[in-house]
Amino acid sequence: MLLFALVGLTTIAFAQKKKVTTSATINFDATTKLDALPKAENKTVVASLNTKSGAVAFEAVVKNFSFSNPKIQEHFNTAGWMDSDKFPKATFKGTITNLAAVNFKADGTYSADVTGDLTMHGVTKPVVTKASIVVSGKTVTTTSDFTVALADFGVKGAAIGAGKVSTDPKITVVAEFK
Amino acid sequence: MTEVRRKKNPWIKRVLIAGLLALVAGAIAIWFIFTEKFTDITKREAAFTVNAMDFLKEFQTNDSLANTKYLEKIITVNGRVSETEAADTTINIKMIDTATDAYIIFAFQQQHLAEAKQLKEGDSISIKGSCSGGTYSEILETEFVTFKRCAINKQ
Numbered sequence: 001m002l003l004f005a006l007v008g009l010t011t012i013a014f015a016q017k018k019k020v021t022t023s024a025t026i027n028f029d030a031t032t033k034l035d036a037l038p039k040a041e042n043k044t045v046v047a048s049l050n051t052k053s054g055a056v057a058f059e060a061v062v063k064n065f066s067f068s069n070p071k072i073q074e075h076f077n078t079a080g081w082m083d084s085d086k087f088p089k090a091t092f093k094g095t096i097t098n099l100a101a102v103n104f105k106a107d108g109t110y111s112a113d114v115t116g117d118l119t120m121h122g123v124t125k126p127v128v129t130k131a132s133i134v135v136s137g138k139t140v141t142t143t144s145d146f147t148v149a150l151a152d153f154g155v156k157g158a159a160i161g162a163g164k165v166s167t168d169p170k171i172t173v174v175a176e177f178k
Numbered sequence: 179m180t181e182v183r184r185k186k187n188p189w190i191k192r193v194l195i196a197g198l199l200a201l202v203a204g205a206i207a208i209w210f211i212f213t214e215k216f217t218d219i220t221k222r223e224a225a226f227t228v229n230a231m232d233f234l235k236e237f238q239t240n241d242s243l244a245n246t247k248y249l250e251k252i253i254t255v256n257g258r259v260s261e262t263e264a265a266d267t268t269i270n271i272k273m274i275d276t277a278t279d280a281y282i283i284f285a286f287q288q289q290h291l292a293e294a295k296q297l298k299e300g301d302s303i304s305i306k307g308s309c310s311g312g313t314y315s316e317i318l319e320t321e322f323v324t325f326k327r328c329a330i331n332k333q
Binding site: 020023041048057058063064069088089176 | 213214215216249250263264265266268269270272281283285310311313315316317318322324325326327
């Protein structure tokens with residue numbers, strides 16, 4: 001009985017280290033000098049952060065990227081681009097590799113090194129990036145900027161060749177964990 | 179010689195004018211397509227009006243079937259606000275099935291962000307938005323349905 005109670009308490013303590021939000025945001029910026037339209041935001045990204053193990057993850061519904069222009073949004077989802085009917089989600093699974101440099105119990109801004117695998121358009125590639133982690137009481141806000149080479153993920157469109165869409169769009173991921 | 183010139187000139191002119199008109203029409207069409215913005219969601223007709231929990235159940239039962247029916251459609255969802263969650267500078271609204279933790283999440287259209295901030299947990303509400311479909315979350319181990327460009331339905 002005591003053993004079960006101990007196992008239960010350990011499980012609860014471990015579970016409390018995993019923080020989750022369903023409203024992380026991803027900004028996708030593929031604008032160029034020729035075109036300011038390929039830019040979108042997704043505000044309903046599921047993200048998790050395990051402050052004990054340093055595991056980080058997110059999953060974004062591709063169709064929930066919202067563009068200002070209907071035609072650009074339609075192109076983004078077509079088979080020639082993100083093919084969101086076939087590949088409905090983009091995901092990332094990674095780890096903070098310098099976890100000792102981040103004190104989740106003390107308010108402050110920390111710089112984290114993150115490595116992991118990004119999967120989009122059905123292709124998985126490694127990503128190495130920096131993340132800013134702001135601890136304020138029980139709230140932890142993480143921000144990370146990185147670029148992705150569209151060709152590496154098998155995304156090739158005529159507009160990229162024509163210079164209207166960046167070959168390396170900037171991705172910004174912001175997640176606020178309470 | 180003069181007679182031949184008189185016969186040719188009108189045709190050249192016509193072709194040039196037609197070409198010019200086609201060019202202008204094409205330029206206008208391209209300009210219109212690429213400067214167009216999404217219409218205010220409140221001015222769009224909903225393809226479906228649904229109860230939140232019944233709608234969620236359809237996705238939990240068979241999400242590919244539900245996606246075929248609802249994906250990229252304008253839908254009015256009636257339900258109760260389970261949670262409000264900070265998202266960048268605004269908030270998202272969630273309706274949760276407490277038995278399974280499956281949920282619907284609504285991200286509001288730019289011009290309607292202030293409305294979302296007024297909503298509180300427990301409010302009975304009608305929300306109209308563009309359905310981005312449902313999928314299973316490996317992180318949360320539950321089904322979730324996302325909406326973009328939402329507004330409170332006041333009709």
